[in-house]
Amino acid sequence: MPTPPDPPIELLTPSEMGRADALTIAGGVPGYALMLKAGQNVADAALDLLRETGGDKIAIFCGPGNNGGDGYVAARFLREAGLQVAVGALGDPRFLRGDAKQAFQDWPGETRAVEEIDLGVADLVIDALFGAGFSRPLEGRALQTVERINAAGNPVLAVDVPSGVDGATGAMGSACVRAKKTVTFFRQKPGHALLPGRAACGDVLLTQIGIESAVLTDIAPKTFLNLPSLWREHLPRLQIEGHKYARGHLLVASGPMTRTGAARLAARAGLRAGAGLVTLVSPTEALAVNAAHLTAIMLRAADSADDWRDLLADRRFSVCVFGPAFGTGRKTVEIAEVLLAAAEEDRPLALVLDADALTAFAPDWEVLAQRIKASAARVVLTPHEGEFSRLFSKKAETAPPVSPSERAPSHESLAQPADFTSKLDRARAAAEAVGAVIVLKGADTVVASPDGRASIAANAPPTLATAGSGDVLAGLIGGLLAQNMPSFEAAACAVWLHGEAGNLFGPGLIAEDLPDLLPKVLAGLARS
Incomplete structure (x- = not known):
């Protein structure tokens, strides 16, 4: 049996990934279309995990940026699939901007504060608090939320990277989410491969959201998976x-x-x-x-x-x-x-x-x-x-x-x-x-x-x-x-x-x- 081909080997820093997004949007693809596809991929990964673990109750923690936007999109698709979805927001979602604001507005369900989400009844947690570009230590409510997620012991699906992991370096500050699986988009980031971030990611699932590989010619990445x-x-x-x-x-x-x-x-x-x-x-x-x-x-x-x-x-x-x-x-x-x-x-x-x-x-x-x-x-x-x-x-x-x-x-x-x-x-x-x-x-x-x-x-x-x-x-x-x-x-x-x-x-x-x-x-x- 032939060996399957290597996955994409380019590793993009958060700034390079931002460049890939910008080039794609400049080429005529709406940013919200990328977010919709990312959220769909998260929802699909969540359904796959629930087939393994059982249950139909999902708690989704959404942050104040585009990572949170992916979470709101995933919440909508999962609700449409018939699952029970509880969404907790870190910060007031009314102050979201751009595509993340649109994702929140398209979410038809209730949104609570993160402290109000009952992890005791959740079969799966989706971490959509912070993405790969978050590079400072967690503190305050964000730190408390991450600590509570980890203490609960639920299987966790992280969006892009586990919150608290620096996507450029794999470093973590005060704490980070410990995920069973991480869904990322277009290309992996150095933080998926470098420790300690790699250990926090669990299995990494690379998915595509409509960004063409041709953008890599402009970006010219210099960091690669060793394959x-x-x-x-x-x-x-x-x-x-x-x-x-x-x-x-x-x-x-x-x-x-x-x-x-x-x-x-x-x-x-x-x-x-x-x-x-x-x-x-x-x-x-x-x-x-x-x-x-x-x-x-x-x-x-x-x-x-x-x-x-x-x-x-x-x-x-x-x-x-x-x-x-x-x-x-x-x-x-x-x-x-x-x-x-x-x-x-x-x-x-x-x-x-x-x-x-x-x-x-x-x-x-x-x-x-x-x-x-x-x-x-x-x-x-x-x-x-x-x-x-x-x-x-x-x-x-x-x-x-x-x-x-x-x-x-x-x-x-x-x-x-x-x-x-x-x-x-x-x-x-x-x-x-x-x-x-x-x-x-x-x-x-x-x-x-x-x-x-x-x-x-x-x-x-x-x-x-x-x-x-x-x-x-x-x-x-x-x-x-x-x-x-x-x-x-x-x-x-x-x-x-x-x-x-x-x-x-x-x-x-x-x-x-x-x-x-x-x-x-x-x-x-x-x-x-």
Whole structure:
């Protein structure tokens, strides 16, 4: 059976979604027509939920804006379908404006204050209080209403995003609605994919309301769900006339004798990802330990920066994964600098700097940035949140940061990347600052490119939170880079493969399991 196509991958910020609405309305579609379709979609989703849970009593909480307007439309359609609908308004609905005012006027039933809605008899709650553009903490009556909804324990259907979740960042302030399902429109928002917002959304149902995809040409979004359609066309293709040397030679740096496992995990993952050859570069003291565990992976010795410089004189080496369990002393910085200096315009070289290679530079990320920008190497950095904070937390005497998209892209205007509250903004700021692709790891891993593109992962199971998992990811990126996959696409693809491998195994996963799951994941990808 063929695999269904990926859903739309573009993620629109609230301002970009507003632009999509405006372009559609300017093209001749009335705004109220969009609201009617949105409300119909909410009503349809509510009916589907009630088929699962049973009952016919719905409580709808409507806010003071267009999200509330969607709620009034949904209330009318549900009442026409024969359900018992109670509508509670936050604020006086007589002061609504525009399309939301029209939606309220078209609602034929009674509207009460939110405090008067009896949640004890409701089979389903619809949260239409605030939409994706709401970015401040809830307070007063709004906060009390959300707390009451959550305490009641009814299944909740959220409109656009759960109230209290920032659609641009996934952040929540004082509280947010906890939904069983969220209905959104045209395209998902970053807040649907980023934590903690993603956890509050429940299942996300993307519906269409009459906005044509052509508006995306004008909007030019740069944030995407990390799905195969983002990077599939760049996947390495095996050719009948191909050979191993055409698929790149990956180096992986090993730590000392008591910390060799991380490098072997990365090396095996790189080989499984398709690198033609993989060589583990080991300290002399650890050669015997590594040799006892290796078969298809080759082994070379290097103890100093000079040894690495001599090794890299062989121009057939095309990629290096450096950092997993390597150690954080001065030698680590020196070898990283040798690797970066080895890349020249006529000698392609790609680097994956992970773990100790990042911590060794902390907190002087500017030094690392200078080395990267002076190098011809393609570089990917793969920090988890702790490593990111250590590397990028050095404080600068600058004004408080704003979103990277809202400031001039000059080095002088850059705030410290760790100062941004949004994970998406942190990754983008770091990518721009150092001139490298950033893989900011977690359950919602963000891959950010210096050109502003970013992807957000939504397929990582919690079982991936295990020792060595990140080493495998670094190796996967290295294996794809070895085959000349572009850096952003290679990093995003590796993150997706990593997540799918974890899903395929299920409970009990350890890092050693991941590389050997890759053939099944890659086969499934090929079939799709």
